[in-house]
Each structure stands twice: as structure tokens, then as C-alpha cells.
Amino acid sequence: MRSRITCPHCWQEFAPHEIHWIAVHPDLCGDPVAGSDEQLRFLPTRFNVNGQAIDIKGVPCNDLACPHCHLKIPRAILEMRPLLFSILGAPGSGKSYFLASMIWGLRNILRRSFQLAFSDADPLANQLLN
Known part of the structure; x- marks a missing residue:
């Protein structure tokens, strides 16, 4: 802890x-x-x-x-120290798309290469507000 x-x-x-x-x-x-x-x-x-x-x-x-x-x-x-990083770019430059693509790729690599699941730790906190 x-x-x-x-x-x-x-x-x-x-x-x-x-x-x-x-x-x-x-x-x-x-x-x-x-x-x-x-x-x-x-x-x-x-x-x-x-x-x-x-x-x-x-x-x-x-x-x-x-x-x-x-x-x-x-x-x-x-128990775990958070890992923070920034993605910078102009409005409309694809920051959200880049992040979504990276997460999708990470999920596939972890499943295929290491038999690990990558899922949302707190789905309620990350659901859409509108």
C-alpha cells in the first residue's frame, strides 16, 4: 500500500x-x-x-x-502509482483518435502475446455524460 x-x-x-x-x-x-x-x-x-x-x-x-x-x-x-502522460495537438488534429487507436492496439497485443485482458477498471466513471 x-x-x-x-x-x-x-x-x-x-x-x-x-x-x-x-x-x-x-x-x-x-x-x-x-x-x-x-x-x-x-x-x-x-x-x-x-x-x-x-x-x-x-x-x-x-x-x-x-x-x-x-x-x-x-x-x-x-496500491499502484498512476502513470500520467500528455497528448498535445491543435483542435481537430486527431488526439482522441490517436489515443483510441493506441488503446485498441494495446488490448489486441496484450491478448494475443500475453493472454492478458485490458478492460475498463471503472465503467461507471467512464460512461458518457450525455
């Missing part, structure tokens, strides 16, 4: 023990930072044998949130 984590949304650093969990029980809707339509974010005091936090209604939770902005963050961020 990493000693310091940087939120991919607000770029604030925090220790792993500060991470918030996202409540699952439907009665725990409404978070002071994330908004009234979002489930409550909380610092857990109880865990089950699988390491899941238990919300105040007794339901095990799976999702994690930044303690600062309260947005959902992937669990992998606790």
Missing part, C-alpha cells in the same frame, strides 16, 4: 487511513460535499472479514471516495 495518495479529481494528497467509504444503504443518501443526490461518504469504524467498511445501517460498502472532494476513486489507486 502506498503511503500517500493523490486524488485524481482534486489533486489533494492524503494518507490511506483518511480515505472515505461510500455508504450503500438507500436511507444514507445525501452527502454534505458530494451533494444531496449522492450516497453519504464516511470514515469507517467497523469492517467485515472481507475488509469492507460497514455503514451505520450495517451494510457492507465497496466504493471509496476522496476525503477532500468526496468523489469516487478507484481502489487500485491505493
Whole structure:
């Protein structure tokens, strides 16, 4: 586990023990930072044998949130250091097409050469907004 984590949304650093969990029980809707339509974010005091936090209604939770902005963050961020890179270009120069092509090629090479699957770690976070 990493000693310091940087939120991919607000770029604030925090220790792993500060991470918030996202409540699952439907009665725990409404978070002071994330908004009234979002489930409550909380610092857990109880865990089950699988390491899941238990919300105040007794339901095990799976999702994690930044303690600062309260947005959902992937669990992998606790163990793996993110790899960031930039793709620069003028508007309409094909940056998105280039990135999509590279990801498609990587998926094919990993499957063919190494029998590895390359898939979206968090499909809900990456679905279309409109």
C-alpha cells in the first residue's frame, strides 16, 4: 500500500487511513460535499472479514471516495502509482483518435502475446455524460 495518495479529481494528497467509504444503504443518501443526490461518504469504524467498511445501517460498502472532494476513486489507486502522460495537438488534429487507436492496439497485443485482458477498471466513471 502506498503511503500517500493523490486524488485524481482534486489533486489533494492524503494518507490511506483518511480515505472515505461510500455508504450503500438507500436511507444514507445525501452527502454534505458530494451533494444531496449522492450516497453519504464516511470514515469507517467497523469492517467485515472481507475488509469492507460497514455503514451505520450495517451494510457492507465497496466504493471509496476522496476525503477532500468526496468523489469516487478507484481502489487500485491505493496500491499502484498512476502513470500520467500528455497528448498535445491543435483542435481537430486527431488526439482522441490517436489515443483510441493506441488503446485498441494495446488490448489486441496484450491478448494475443500475453493472454492478458485490458478492460475498463471503472465503467461507471467512464460512461458518457450525455
